[in-house]
Ligand code: AMP
């Protein structure tokens with residue numbers, strides 16, 4: 001998708017601080033961190049939202065959770081705890097319409113989220 005910010009990060013035309021990459025996903029630091037650790041995991045395939053996932057995407061979607069656990073271990077927060085968040089749609093606060101999983105850690109995280 002030529003007008004998608006996260007597709008441009010995958011292509012390399014917009015810089016991001018990459019922390020993890022595999023066949024299916026890329027992960028990088030959020031530009032406006034909401035916690036001491038705030039990383040985004042995105043599929044390399046353009047998928048706009050959770051509502052746009054097809055059955056053939058199941059390996060890619062599973063890879064996002066596997067990547068979250070690997071990144072949490074890599075960043076030293078796996079034992080203490082971290083939160084993964086996927087906002088779906090404007091009403092939930094989604095601003096970039098390329099599927100992404102937030103990993104937040106390094107401070108106490110209230111529940112329910114705001
Ligand atoms: P959401 O509100 O769930 O759609 O999250 C989008 C996230 O993308 C926000 O946390 C933004 O800070 C983050 N973001 C926007 N532009 C960039 C960028 N160029 N590099 C890294 N993160 C970004």
Ligand code: ZN
Pocket residue numbers: 001004005006007008045046047097098
């Ligand atoms: Zn995209």
